[in-house]
Amino acid sequence: MAYPYQITSLEQYHNDYKKSVEDPESFWGAIAENFEWRKKWDKVLNWNFTEPKVEWFANARLNITENCIDRHLKTMADKPAIIWEPDNPEERTRTVTYARLHKRVCQFAQVLKNNGVKKGDRVCIYMGMVPELAYAVLGCARIGAIHSVIFGGFSAQSIADRLEDANVEFIVTCDGAYRGGKDISLKSIIDDALIGNKTVKRVIVYTRTRTPVSMIKGRDVWWEDEMLHAEDQLELNATFNFPAEEMDAEDPLFILYTSGSTGKPKGVVHSSAGYMVWTNYTFVNVFQYKPGDVFFCTADIGWITGHSYIVYGPLSAGATGVMFEGIPTWPTAGRFWDIVEKYKVNTLYTAPTAIRSLMSYGLDPLKGKDLSSLKVLGTVGEPINEEAWHWYDEHIGKKKCPIVDTWWQTETGGCLISNLAGVTPAKPSWASLPMPGVQPILVDEHGHEVTQKDEDGLVKGNLCIKAPWPGILRTTYGDHERYRTNYFATYENLYFTGDGAFKDAEGNFRITGRVDDVLNVSGHRIGTAEVENAINMHAGVVESAVVGFPHEVKGQGIYAYVIMNQKHGDDEQSKKDILQTVTRVIGAIAKPDKIQFVTGLPKTRSGKIMRRILRKIAEGETKNLGDTTTLLDPAVVEEIQKGKL
Numbered sequence: 319m320a321y322p323y324q325i326t327s328l329e330q331y332h333n334d335y336k337k338s339v340e341d342p343e344s345f346w347g348a349i350a351e352n353f354e355w356r357k358k359w360d361k362v363l364n365w366n367f368t369e370p371k372v373e374w375f376a377n378a379r380l381n382i383t384e385n386c387i388d389r390h391l392k393t394m395a396d397k398p399a400i401i402w403e404p405d406n407p408e409e410r411t412r413t414v415t416y417a418r419l420h421k422r423v424c425q426f427a428q429v430l431k432n433n434g435v436k437k438g439d440r441v442c443i444y445m446g447m448v449p450e451l452a453y454a455v456l457g458c459a460r461i462g463a464i465h466s467v468i469f470g471g472f473s474a475q476s477i478a479d480r481l482e483d484a485n486v487e488f489i490v491t492c493d494g495a496y497r498g499g500k501d502i503s504l505k506s507i508i509d510d511a512l513i514g515n516k517t518v519k520r521v522i523v524y525t526r527t528r529t530p531v532s533m534i535k536g537r538d539v540w541w542e543d544e545m546l547h548a549e550d551q552l553e554l555n556a557t558f559n560f561p562a563e564e565m566d567a568e569d570p571l572f573i574l575y576t577s578g579s580t581g582k583p584k585g586v587v588h589s590s591a592g593y594m595v596w597t598n599y600t601f602v603n604v605f606q607y608k609p610g611d612v613f614f615c616t617a618d619i620g621w622i623t624g625h626s627y628i629v630y631g632p633l634s635a636g637a638t639g640v641m642f643e644g645i646p647t648w649p650t651a652g653r654f655w656d657i658v659e660k661y662k663v664n665t666l667y668t669a670p671t672a673i674r675s676l677m678s679y680g681l682d683p684l685k686g687k688d689l690s691s692l693k694v695l696g697t698v699g700e701p702i703n704e705e706a707w708h709w710y711d712e713h714i715g716k717k718k719c720p721i722v723d724t725w726w727q728t729e730t731g732g733c734l735i736s737n738l739a740g741v742t743p744a745k746p747s748w749a750s751l752p753m754p755g756v757q758p759i760l761v762d763e764h765g766h767e768v769t770q771k772d773e774d775g776l777v778k779g780n781l782c783i784k785a786p787w788p789g790i791l792r793t794t795y796g797d798h799e800r801y802r803t804n805y806f807a808t809y810e811n812l813y814f815t816g817d818g819a820f821k822d823a824e825g826n827f828r829i830t831g832r833v834d835d836v837l838n839v840s841g842h843r844i845g846t847a848e849v850e851n852a853i854n855m856h857a858g859v860v861e862s863a864v865v866g867f868p869h870e871v872k873g874q875g876i877y878a879y880v881i882m883n884q885k886h887g888d889d890e891q892s893k894k895d896i897l898q899t900v901t902r903v904i905g906a907i908a909k910p911d912k913i914q915f916v917t918g919l920p921k922t923r924s925g926k927i928m929r930r931i932l933r934k935i936a937e938g939e940t941k942n943l944g945d946t947t948t949l950l951d952p953a954v955v956e957e958i959q960k961g962k963l
């Protein structure tokens with residue numbers, strides 16, 4: 319299959335961009351012709367950012383799994399869709415062809431049906447990186463159930479909150495998961511999450527680690543038993559087909575929880591048709607995918623990157639993807655390079671934090687590794703520093719592979735700002751140009767467009783987008799008002815990203831990071847308020863304030879200022895207890911890197927914590943802390959500075 323909508327020259331990029339902005343409906347209408355629809359749309363786009371309402375391909379009917387699987391069966395049934403690399407390199411790998419993927423997804427769709435799952439029901443998926451996770455996701459999509467994948471690093475409490483928010487009745491999990499040689503007992507975490515839960519009726523458990531699990535009668539069933547039964551049922555029809563549910567273009571496809579500036583994660587909701595078109599279009603164009611290429615996205619399916627660029631984008635394009643169960647540094651720091659060599663990977667898509675971590679091992683892990691199959695490199699998740707960019711370029715790409723720096727968010731469904739590999743120019747640490755259909759604008763704090771250049775020739779401001787692209791989130795689950803206030807109320811008629819950015823004279827964008835109270839730790843989004851809530855749950859804590867600080871490997875680290883009550887000591891033991899509390903409440907990914915005990919926090923007379931000052935101290939700034947005259951007790955700043963870690 320050739321991609322008529324693949325941009326192959328800089329000139330075409332500019333032409334397509336222009337068309338997409340001047341007449342989005344005919345631009346995206348033409349692209350949508352390349353998919354399989356049960357019924358075509360009445361109107362390509364309806365929208366307003368005040369209500370807000372966004373509707374792409376109105377009244378079209380489709381099922382995304384027919385686009386990701388069935389339509390490839392005629393021409394590439396035996397082509398690998400997913401090549402799976404286990405955590406332990408000694409264990410055998412698995413290759414899932416499109417034909418096999420079709421069979422397994424149909425089987426699992428039948429399992430879901432047998433267990434009472436219906437269109438529109440929410441199914442929580444909490445699994446390690448095994449092919450069955452992809453079957454579970456696609457099985458949900460096949461019957462029109464809404465999947466809500468939760469990353470395996472989240473705690474029982476986090477799962478419980480998400481189950482409640484989405485009123486979940488069904489869970490798919492594993493007994494355990496392997497990561498870096500460790501065995502993580504996922505089912506027992508689910509069991510903890512279900513204490514007191516009244517809505518979950520069924521838990522389907524896939525066997526991966528054979529760790530002991532408690533199976534509750536009437537609630538828990540084994541994946542393997544259910545799949546065998548479904549196989550018997552489907553074998554009765556010659557094609558082994560489970561007919562896909564016909565969905566409306568705007569029917570929700572999935573929920574994915576992500577952090578914001580409040581204490582409660584929000585359920586980002588993506589639609590069926592717009593998300594499909596967007597992930598496919600960006601996959602094909604950003605990475606310049608060519609039929610036959612082997613694509614390796616190192617993300618976990620628990621994050622949006624895995625949803626969009628392990629599952630939906632590559633599969634809808636009929637691509638071959640590598641799915642990796644483990645981590646980059648186990649059993650050695652050469653693991654990625656072994657995988658690249660073993661499967662002749664053409665495109666490697668990873669995070670700056672992984673690159674920085676691998677850099678720290680020096681060049682030894684690269685010795686003797688054949689990386690000559692690589693054609694394109696990509697990064698995502700956080701700004702990439704120039705040093706890491708050049709290391710990636712020199713030592714991995716051997717200066718022959720374009721690097722795409724893809725800026726996007728859970729909310730955007732797919733890449734919004736990125737160079738197109740080898741087609742539009744790359745600029746180290748710059749995400750560069752917007753994708754067709756994406757209209758970025760930099761505004762000041764009043765929402766006025768910034769046009770004035772700084773002394774360095776750059777325009778600087780808060781990054782907003784002027785109009786919807788097909789992959790934009792449609793709502794936040796169960797709370798449309800939150801959708802409005804979070805994304806469309808800061809600046810009138812604009813989608814606000816929460817990021818700050820620079821723009822150069824050629825129209826390239828450089829993302830500088832979050833301007834709200836959201837941290838980006840190792841490419842994972844963590845709200846400061848969430849971490850504070852977790853710390854404050856510890857019995858000895860009176861109050862806390864959390865900010866980010868520059869961290870060599872993680873990009874940002876978590877710095878917590880904590881006031882303890884008199885009964886509890888401000889000692890190492892208390893620090894450990896606080897870390898344990900955060901692990902319990904959110905998960906180990908949110909553990910502060912530094913905890914500084916203080917006796918007070920810098921507050922305004924109205925009681926607001928001045929985070930700006932705390933941020934500066936955590937960053938190591940000693941002099942210019944800005945205006946401290948409005949503080950209730952300016953002396954507290956000096957004390958905090960003295961105790962800085």
Ligand code: WT7
Nearest residue numbers: 698699700701723724725726727728829832843
């Ligand atoms: C935030 C979104 C996109 C999937 C992974 C993260 C930051 C993301 C880049 C980039 C600079 C980036 C932004 C954004 N970010 N990609 N290429 N350059 N910053 O998704 O968890 O929703 O986080 O990640 O700050 O707002 P997420």
